[in-house]
Amino acid sequence: MERKKRNLILTFVISFASVIFGLPLLYTLGVPSGDVVLTALFGKGNIWALVFSVMLILLVTFGVGKVIKSST
Known part of the structure; x- marks a missing residue:
């Protein structure tokens, strides 16, 4: 342990x-920073930029969790 x-x-x-x-x-x-990239991709004030960011954060979080779980 x-x-x-x-x-x-x-x-x-x-x-x-x-x-x-x-x-x-x-x-x-x-x-460029993340907000510059999201503004260039989706435009200013677009809700899809927020959805994309949340999906990306969840993907990274679950991916790291899966790697940690498989290594233990």
Whole structure:
């Protein structure tokens, strides 16, 4: 049980660090932010941008959960 807990904490720390260091790097390289992309795809104030964002968040959440469940 201890090894599983340590692996989950390590995964969280690595993921957090990659976001903290990765997002500024992407911004420096000129990659547009999420709201700019959604506005370009769907237009300003479109409800489908919100639906698309929620679906994307759910997809990532369930995908990560499935990977964690399969590794334990």
